[in-house]
Every structure is written in C-alpha cells, then in structure tokens.
Amino acid sequence: MAVLSGIEVEQRPAHPRKNRVRWTASDEASGLALISPTLLYAVALLFLPILIVVAYSFWTQDYLTIDRTFTLQNYQTALGEPIYQDLLVRSLVISLVVSVVTVTVSYPIAWFISFHGGAHKNLWLFLITVPCWTSYLLRVMSWKVILGYGGVMNTGLLSIGIIDKPLTSLLYNSNAVVITLVHSWAAFAILPIFVSLEKVDRSLIEAAHDLGDNKLMSFLRVTLPLSLPGVISAFLIVMIPTVGDYVTPKLVGGKDGVMIATAIQAQFGKGANWPLGAALSVTTMVIVSAAAGIAVLALKLLVRMAK
C-alpha cells in the first residue's frame, strides 16, 4: 500500500491540468498524501475484512462452495439458537464485569500515582507496565499456576488453614476468566485514567475545599466528573476487546467460561460454516457497540447525579 501511495505522490507533477494542480497544492491534498499510506493500510486491513465478513454473513455454506444468494438465515440461527444466545449473553456479562472491575481497581491506582506519586510518578507508571513485558500467553498461563489445584493460591490458603482441601472452584470457570482478564487489562485502564487525572487543575480541588467540601465530596463533585473522559476510554479499551477474547477463556475458562469467540472460531474452523461464523461476528460487533454506548451514557448520568 505504501508503495502504491508513493507512486501516486510522485505522479502528481506529471498531470498539469489546471484545477488538478490547484487542488494538489492545497492543504487538504498534502494532508491526504501524508496520511495515505496509513489510510490505505487501515482501509485494506480493517474496513475490507469487515465488509467481507458482513457479505459472508448474508450467504450460505453449501458443502465446499458458497451460495451467494441473499439470506437472513444465519442471523436467525445466531440470534435464535439458545446456545448462541447463552454465549453472547455470557460474553457480554463477562466483559462488562471485567470492565467494571478493571476500572474500579485501576482508578485508585491511577489516582494514587497522580495525586501522591510525588517525584516518582514516572517510576510508578513504568512499574505498572512491567507485567506487559512478558507475552500475553505467558501471563494467562501464570494464572493457571496461581489458581490451579496445586497452585499458589490453594497451597497458600491450605498452609494458613483457611481451607482444608484444595478448592476446585478457582480455575476453569468464568471467575478465572474475569480475574485473568482484569489483570491483563489493568495497565491499559490505568494509563488513560492517569492522564485525565493529571489534567485536573489542582486549584479546582482546592476551590472545592474552600467552598466547604470535604475530601470525599470534592472528589465526587470535581475530580471524578473531570476525569470521566479517562474512565470512559478505559472502560471502552477494556470492554471492546474482552467480549471477543479467545485465548483467556480457552486456557482458564474451562467449559463454564466459554465465550462467543470460541463459537465463532469453531464455525470458521471445524464447523466449516463461514457464513454462520460471520453472522455471529457481526451480531457480536453490533451488540458490543450498543452495550458500550449504553455503558458510556450510564456513566455520564451517574456523574451528573453526583454533582
């Protein structure tokens, strides 16, 4: 793509038609030329695949060939079959729980760094990114070690005598998926919240105290509303990818923690029903967008009530 656009730019002087020359000299043209490699790349790798998926979702698998007559059959299956309904609902619930927990856990950390990090803010932020240095897979696997039958958690609890035989409820269920995902995504939630907290003018908080607020009230009425953009981005950054997460449920989710991505993968793989897989994907996408929108609105409403 980059090569293509390069040619385009170089060819410009070769077409000296009058209005063309004027347009090519404009800011708009140079802007477009500048972003064209990235733009083409994004279109090719993001937009086209989605278009193809959407197209597939209206077709039918006919053994090894694809029947390209328009049909809504796949959507009927995706939305009608109880198994897919269950998976969709579970994925959505898990991702919502993960986002809420991640943001709730990350906010105090970001707040602490921003307000009490002193001269060491950068060090703190750096330490937070340390877990991300290892592969995502390794991090998920390490939770198996922690939560497993003979894992760190069970032996720890056993040794201090809180339990007398290892818990089996720790691993291979949706709780394990939530714990693992929260840990994986925390760093990505802390950063946007931190940035928005940094932007809160400290004299506004002093003004709130001056006008009679105690620490909690000034937090609820000033700091929280002003850091809302960070909370919203953190929420979306966590929620959108986790709905479709495939690796974590596969590794730590067991039967109970299966999410929609596993079903989609099955349709594209063993099931060999690409149109149904496509319809499931599109459905998930639409539902996630709707859920994200509702969540953002709900957050804003909540904060408006606080003030």
Added chain:
Amino acid sequence: MPETPMITIEAVNKFYGIYKALDDVSLDIAAGEFFSLLGPSGCGKTTLLRSIAGFDTPSTGDIRIDGQSVIGTPPNRRPTNMVFQSYAIFPHLDVEENVAYGLKRLKLDASEERRRVGAALDQVRLGHLGKRRAHELSGGQRQRVALARALVMRPKVLLLDEPLSALDKKLREEMQVELRSLQKAVGITFILVTHDQYEALALSDRIAVMFGGRIAQVATPKEIYQRPTTRQVADFLGGMNFMKARITGETATRLSVETPRFGGVTLDKPLGFSARNGTATIGIRPERLRVLWDDARSDFEVAGRVVDRHYFGEITHLIVDIPGMEQPLSVSETNNFGADDIPVGDAVRLAYDPDALVALSD
C-alpha cells in the same frame, strides 16, 4: 486596636525544608478592613494567604480568626473564602452552578438558593451570563464569577490572591474601583495579595509590605508612601532619592542629621533604626522636588545640572546632578510648566520641603 481583631497572626514561621518562607510574621487585621499584602515575587505573600485559608499549615505560630485558633482546622471549616489567582472556575459547571457550588452543602430550599445566586451575580454585574460555561467567559468575567462564588458564602474574611494580575491594564483599573466599592458594600474583611504597589495604595485601608518572608512595615497607604521606615520599602513603593547623612544628634524618637546639600534637619527616627559609622540614609521622593522657574525663590533649594530626561506624558523625570552629592537626584515634574522642554545640560534650581525628607533604616 480596641475590639478583638478579625484575624490575628502570631509569630508564624513556615519552613519548606530548610527554606524559611515565612519568618516570624505577626499581624492584626480588623473586621471590615481592606488589607493588602504587598511585596516582590517569592516574598511569601501567597504562603501567608494560604495559611489563613488553611491550604498551608504554619510550622510554628498561631492564626486566629474571629478569636478562634484555626490551626488544624481544614479549609472547608474555616470562615474564609478565597478568590484564586487562576480563578479556578469549575469547567464542568455553568456560571450559576459555579456560584451555587458552596451553597449546595447548606441545603437551602431551591428558591432561596436561586435568590442568593442571583443576588451574588447581580452584585458582580453578571446576572445575564448565568448559563455560560467557564470557557465561554472572558478573563474579567471569570474573575467576577470567582468573586461571586466566594461572596455568596458570606465569609467573615475574603482572601484574594493577585485577582487582577491576569487582566489588561484598563480592565484592571476598572475592577479595582469595583472591588473597592464591593468591599464597602458587603463590609467583609478583604485580604488582597498583590505585587502591584499602585493597586495596594489605591484599594487598601492598610498595607503590609513583605520582603523575604518578613513583614517590613504595616501602615495606611498614605503613611507607608510618605513615611516608609526602611530603604527597601521606600524603594519598592515608587522611586526615592537616597543620600547618606552624618548623624549630629539622636534621641529615642528623633534623629538630627547633617545632609550633603539639604542642610541640617531633625527627623522622626524609624523603627529598628541603627546607625552605621555615624551615618543614616535619608530619602526624598522625586515628586517632592520642584523646579524653580526664572527667578522664583524658595527658602529650601538645591542647584544642579540636568544630565538626563525621561518623558512620561503628563510628567517628565529629570535627572539632576548636584555637586557634592554621590548620586544625581531624580525629579518628577508635571509638564504643565514645560519641564519636558528643559534641555539636557541646563542648570536648574530645585525647591523642596524639609518635611519631605525621611530617615530610613537600611
């Protein structure tokens, strides 16, 4: 002061590490007074104001507001409100919500709250802008919102940290007049921090001049301008001509000196005065020297030669070299009589009033 002062600051010290931001500060401020803290950048004005508001805690010493010690009382429980230098208008609220911010906690009924917000906004002439957001306001308007937001709380003391420094000159002068009449109208004690001497002189009932964390002098504007006690204060508030004079006599309150060209005079001795090698610093303001035209005579005059001239519109500064004096005198003369036309190099005679001479501590 007969009645108890509204604010008593007693031997307050404030350390930042080993740096002493406030050095043994003691002050009494009366109820209803318009009091200014004046001094150069970094002298500790903000630190003192924030200590009164409760955002900074003195390392030692006591602060009492209306007779009550407030050491350990957080800002939200002090009967003070502050107008911040940056105004600190809440960006997520409109003007009315900003002004109502502190009232919410009082749980007034809706109509009473609305009435008080409206009255406060009218007081600062912003009644028509209630629904605007902070970013839709000009600097002067923000400043008024900050004022209304603090005044609506009916504090015992209003603290203002350089509230006018972000405004352009014309608006600043307008706001000065408004601030003064507002203070007269509400009768609340105002404490204003400023590094603008004219602002302090024009607005205040009394001024405290600070240098390096210490209070150098506390007095009315007129007194502090006409009778500064130290060379630093005199220099900070408008210009002054300084000269060394030999001490010929000294009592507890008076000082007799022999000046190089202004003859022998007896002056009030400033507080904390100590002689150095038998000499004292004597000062006279440039505008207390007058050019004597033609053959006009005065009982008290000095003669010299103009070495430089600075034109300022309504006045001209003449720099006059006086034989026998170490430094040339700066003379501020109105242009009504043509001071701007005196050529450099001309001989001039200057009249002065011996009462205008002040003795200063170094």
